[in-house]
Amino acid sequence: MDIQGAIVDLYSLLGQRLSQSKSDLDIHGRSETHFPLSPPDAVAYPHNTDEVAQITQICARHHCPIVAWGVGTSLEGQTQITTGGLSVDFSQMNKILSVQPKDMTVTVQPGVTREALNEELRATGLFFPVDPGANATLGGMASTRASGTTAVHYGTMRDNVQALEVVTATGEVIRTGTQARKSSSGYDLTALFVGAEGTLGLITELTLRLHGQPEAISSATCAFPSVDEAVQCVTDTIQMGLPMARIELMDVNSIRAVNAYSQMDLPEQPHLLIEFHGSETSASEQAETFGEIAKEHGGSAFQWATKEEDRRALWAMRHSAYHAILATRPGARALVTDVCVPISRLSETIAAAQSDLAELGFENAPILGHVGDGNFHATLMFDEDDTTTRERAIAASHRLVERALEFDGTATGEHGIGLGKMKYMAQEHGGAWLIMGQLKQTLDPQNILNPGKLVPPRN
């Protein structure tokens, strides 16, 4: 590993677009959650695919580790490079390259954020639905296989990335997928790179599937007597085949946090936030059916937000929930759990989580989640230097994961592996994890792409 040799060559290629300023290194070495600072040796700001290819070739020549960086909203330390090396910041590759309205696709560079994309699409009548809350880049979202509030209806990044351009570990440029909506031609390399967290290649271009902006959107909040009743309502709604666009759970602690942060006055009870997309008739019909199911579970008469500004306020509140929760304890760090279980086990998983959390001193930890997918988050807070509580948070997260795996679920529904979930890979995947290691060895034999992440350590 000759990182300094790489930096010399990278400087010749990029000039001022290679940065070693302390502030830049710190920005690219920090984590959104609880992982310690781990700065890279330099940050590159490429302008195009060809430069990314040349950067990778230089790094390959010098065995210099390389990690991609979008806007740094990942929650498991995915972009932190613990070996030293180069952070490739895609913020200057942020062009929307083409919109194909008839094909309902868009082709973008990886540094475009989801909000910028939807702003640009607004006039076309189309939108990109995947919505993890944070204004992440599309390259980052693809790399972590992100999802969020709308996955229950529109799917995750797995379902909405149609084609990719990727720079491989040797600095070659390949394309996966086509502009056709489906294909039976060969291995699904697009799906292989989505969720690979930059360990198999650097994504330099994405073709994404768009959806028609629905004619009518109805959003609502509905309070329930207990989390269990709210979850039962969700499973019944799914059973009915009601096509919900979003269905989100917020427990009492979450509601208290957003009430304070977003100046709302929601009743201090567990809530579901729901959204229906459709025609005027179908959206209101769905809402009515949902109302009947909710009532059976003690749900309150729900509060509708049909005006766009009210809906925006509602989902802005939901999206700011993480910051609202952090604001309840200024200066604290957080660990956000992310298990996902089969819907049939969701209710008991949340109940068990609540009891585990209480036992470990986190009885006030807010729980919220994308319950239509069986995915929920608890936010566990601790002071920066309180290692005891930090360790207890890690222990609490560990118990949640153990239960999820016992129920045939996954350690991470949408936040990915990064540094935080490596310890569960063997247990979750068994022999398949070794296969992942073999694929990595094949596509990145020098182990320069985000080393130490996702696959078994090499001997």
Place this chain on the structure above:
Amino acid sequence: MDIQGAIVDLYSLLGQRLSQSKSDLDIHGRSETHFPLSPPDAVAYPHNTDEVAQITQICARHHCPIVAWGVGTSLEGQTQITTGGLSVDFSQMNKILSVQPKDMTVTVQPGVTREALNEELRATGLFFPVDPGANATLGGMASTRASGTTAVHYGTMRDNVQALEVVTATGEVIRTGTQARKSSSGYDLTALFVGAEGTLGLITELTLRLHGQPEAISSATCAFPSVDEAVQCVTDTIQMGLPMARIELMDVNSIRAVNAYSQMDLPEQPHLLIEFHGSETSASEQAETFGEIAKEHGGSAFQWATKEEDRRALWAMRHSAYHAILATRPGARALVTDVCVPISRLSETIAAAQSDLAELGFENAPILGHVGDGNFHATLMFDEDDTTTRERAIAASHRLVERALEFDGTATGEHGIGLGKMKYMAQEHGGAWLIMGQLKQTLDPQNILNPGKLVPPRN
């Protein structure tokens, strides 16, 4: 390669469930379309995963090629083993292992056919939507990444396989995916095995996503003055965001064939066959909106089939179209083209195809397809021993593929690669095809799993 040595060991394992009868070898060596007979040396009928693992270990020890066999409905010779070797027939691994109605999933062995599955599911209110027409096995459908008439709404096998059990080339058993609806944990190995045509492993168990049987289903036929107007109607309908469950094109030649075969009396014009799934209100609202779009394109007042028996008759007619077409020329062999293009290029692709086909003497070749996906088929017929016409059919298919690739489409929307489409892999995938070859080399270093298929030949 010591096939005879493998057979001796396989016989010890399987006894009478290893067959070398000529009729068995012929059945497993034939193609549904135009590829010459290519019998394996033996056929194995395993009962469970453990036996599949042992079979594979024996084959690995003797370097004996091995290919999986479902019911043999694939159209590109995927199950034909040109090197000699073993065909593993999954017909005795045809159990539905468990239905999880709350999770809307089912776990099956690979030999279950889609019709048997849906028959079994009927009482649950759920169904498995992927419908390639043929009553294929689910293992086969996963391996070719099949789709068919409902993909426009419910997606392909890519979207509906949630987890797999796979026997690798060394005879190890691995599991990919979990019972949770989504996960960000590691490489998407499920997607890697789906569509791999048995070149990376043998699928021994599948967990599939189910969907609620819609409250209301409306099907209809609608005649158009030209194929172009029908296709324009499809693209307009998609633009409107109307959630069609199926939208199928049949040209005049197809209509003539099904009229004769299924005793229908559809007008001799290009048709769309449409289906809407939803509530009573939404299905009829969608139908009404579609009617307005169809009228703008000269569509006839459409013929509704809302009664279940009428709908069944309608789709039975569509599903028998291939046999109806073959019946117009008894004894003939057929080549079925399968390109898929971006919807924006569909109209010109079909027009160009019609002109190419006419030029090569196939002016009566029926065209039909899943136009909502940009995917269509022309059926080119020739007598078994008429090699001149067979070559012209191959030339015609070649022209269609060339155009599809030029339009950023794919050589195969749903039939897969098999023997027929290998020649387009380099052109369609470029450097990505070499990556596929590297993955194959890693997971099957001895090249015993369906050798000669899908990846670049080894030196």
